[in-house]
Amino acid sequence: xxxxxxxxxxxxxxxxxxxxxxxxxxxxxxxxxxxxxxxxxxxxxxxxxxxxxxxxxxxxxxxxxxxxxxxxxxxxxxxxxxxxxxxxxxxxxxxxxx
Numbered sequence: 512x513x514x515x516x517x518x519x520x521x522x523x524x525x526x527x528x529x530x531x532x533x534x535x536x537x538x539x540x541x542x543x544x545x546x547x548x549x550x551x552x553x554x555x556x557x558x559x560x561x562x563x564x565x566x567x568x569x570x571x572x573x574x575x576x577x578x579x580x581x582x583x584x585x586x587x588x589x590x591x592x593x594x595x596x597x598x599x600x601x602x603x604x605x606x607x608x609x
Contacts, residue, residue, distance in 0.1 A: 512536060513608055514593050516577060517567060523577045525569035526605075528595070533566040536597070544568075545602040546595075548576045573605075 512532045517525040528537070537544070543556045546568075555570040592608035 512595050514595050514605075516591075516593065517569075523574045525567050525574065526593070526595075528561075528566045528568060530564075530566050532595075533562055536595075537562070541601050543601070545599070546570075546573060547598055547602065547604040548573070551576065 512528070512535075514529065514532070515527045516523055517527050537557070539562050541557065543554050546553050546555055551572075553570065553572045555568050555573060557568070558565065561567065594606055594608045595603040596606060598604045
């Protein structure tokens with residue numbers, strides 16, 4: 512599934528998963544998901560409004576990883592497209608989209 516980075520100025524603040532992706536891939540009873548960022552695995556909590564009107568994942572470790580990898584922009588200043596690839600139950604691998 513394609514996701515978008517959220518940013519405030521030059522700082523990355525999270526990921527926008529999108530409402531349709533939430534309905535398809537995130538059961539409402541799930542309180543947290545596991546994200547695989549290269550060799551790093553982190554658990555990210557999902558806010559109660561994730562399923563309503565804020566399909567966003569916010570985690571300081573995720574933001575730091577995105578900034579470290581310089582994934583917030585590509586030449587020309589537009590954000591790099593990202594994908595969340597299913598990697599098990601309530602687990603996803605984050606990678607640049609091809």
